[in-house]
Amino acid sequence: xxxxxxxxxxxxxxxxxxxxxxxxxxxxxxxxxxxxxxxxxxxxxxxxxxxxxxxxxxxxxxxxxxxxxxxxxxxxxxxxxxxxxxxxxxxxxxxxxxxxxxxxxxxxxxxxxxxxxxxxxxxxxxxxxxxxxxxxxxxxxxxxxxxxxxxxxxxxxxxxxxxxxxxxxxxxxxxxxxxxxxxxxxxxxxxxxxxxxxxxxxxxxxxxxxxxxxxxxxxxxxxxxxxxxxxxxxxxxxxxxxxxxxxxxxxxxxxxxxxxxxxxxxxxxxxxxxxxxxxxxxxxxxxxxxxxxxxxxxxxxxxxxxxxxxxxxxxxxxxxxxxxxxxxxxxxxxxxxxxxxxxxxxxxxxxxxxxxxxxxxxxxxxxxxxxxxxxxxxxxxxxxxxxxxx
Numbered sequence: 001x002x003x004x005x006x007x008x009x010x011x012x013x014x015x016x017x018x019x020x021x022x023x024x025x026x027x028x029x030x031x032x033x034x035x036x037x038x039x040x041x042x043x044x045x046x047x048x049x050x051x052x053x054x055x056x057x058x059x060x061x062x063x064x065x066x067x068x069x070x071x072x073x074x075x076x077x078x079x080x081x082x083x084x085x086x087x088x089x090x091x092x093x094x095x096x097x098x099x100x101x102x103x104x105x106x107x108x109x110x111x112x113x114x115x116x117x118x119x120x121x122x123x124x125x126x127x128x129x130x131x132x133x134x135x136x137x138x139x140x141x142x143x144x145x146x147x148x149x150x151x152x153x154x155x156x157x158x159x160x161x162x163x164x165x166x167x168x169x170x171x172x173x174x175x176x177x178x179x180x181x182x183x184x185x186x187x188x189x190x191x192x193x194x195x196x197x198x199x200x201x202x203x204x205x206x207x208x209x210x211x212x213x214x215x216x217x218x219x220x221x222x223x224x225x226x227x228x229x230x231x232x233x234x235x236x237x238x239x240x241x242x243x244x245x246x247x248x249x250x251x252x253x254x255x256x257x258x259x260x261x262x263x264x265x266x267x268x269x270x271x272x273x274x275x276x277x278x279x280x281x282x283x284x285x286x287x288x289x290x291x292x293x294x295x296x297x298x299x300x301x302x303x304x305x306x307x308x309x310x311x312x313x314x315x316x317x318x319x320x321x322x323x324x325x326x327x328x329x330x331x332x333x334x335x336x337x338x339x340x341x342x343x344x345x346x347x348x349x350x351x352x353x354x355x356x357x358x359x360x361x362x363x364x365x366x367x368x369x370x371x372x373x374x375x376x377x378x379x380x381x382x383x384x385x386x387x388x389x390x
């Protein structure tokens with residue numbers, strides 16, 4: 001089936017979309033069901049429900065107006081749309097971004113600056129390796145391009161996600177969440193696992209992942225002989241492997257265990273999403289208090305660093321990217337604590353590539369937008385689909 005919000009293919013037994021966090025279960029009165037189990041929402045927007053308001057498909061809306069009010073509002077919307085069309089068609093963001101001329105390139109910049117786990121938490125649709133960028137287009141096909149986002153080529157023409165690269169081998173899961181690998185050119189495509197897996201990440205020649213059929217527990221697979229070992233028995237998400245330690249989120253908060261599955265311990269007892277390790281700290285979105293916090297991995301001391309947050313989208317080695325409840329994307333510099341506005345349109349899938357942001361444009365299926373948060377420049381790129389000439 002397809003997610004009601006982001007239109008990605010998801011399994012029939014999911015309660016939440018693993019890409020955007022939208023619930024697949026709804027009550028008759030329009031309220032989001034609180035059925036437990038399955039997938040913890042990733043990057044979900046959580047707002048207090050006010051009187052006379054309901055959630056519908058993840059969006060807060062007023063209860064229905066009368067027909068007369070609806071007619072009047074419709075006329076007003078049409079007029080505003082006609083006036084604003086010329087402006088919005090030229091400037092896709094309601095902020096002071098500068099469009100880069102089509103003949104000018106906007107390079108990836110400093111590779112390695114991005115958080116791979118942050119990108120995996122969003123669905124793993126972007127990864128860099130050497131002088132190439134791999135992007136999954138709207139149809140799920142894997143597209144390879146250079147670091148100037150030019151010279152596109154479709155190398156895997158079937159629906160894919162959760163991109164990883166290890167030892168010059170491309171790894172991904174298909175539309176059924178089964179594990180495959182292929183060469184960096186897309187040849188020698190081979191299926192490795194037939195079980196549904198999520199949050200796959202490589203560390204030291206080992207693949208760590210969540211196995212759907214076994215209580216969403218964490219497993220690891222040795223790349224030498226593809227042997228598999230179970231590590232815990234708990235619903236687990238947002239896997240971060242740091243040396244011989246694994247940090248992950250569960251229903252009660254943040255857990256820590258060894259890479260052999262020993263010492264599984266709750267270290268932060270508040271519901272969290274989008275956990276990302278960076279330089280001795282665990283960064284995460286606190287879904288109870290709508291804050292972005294960080295936990296010192298030496299002392300487990302927690303501090304609030306950003307308040308009044310709707311969604312922690314991603315982070316790099318230097319900055320955190322997050323949305324406010326007004327739908328504005330901001331960059332928080334970790335060292336200086338300075339905050340700058342990036343864009344004023346909400347996009348759920350924000351990926352970090354080098355020192356740039358890659359954002360899927362929901363208004364045009366094959367389009368992606370590259371933003372340089374430091375200069376305010378952006379460029380629209382076309383992510384080709386089958387049948388496109390590139």
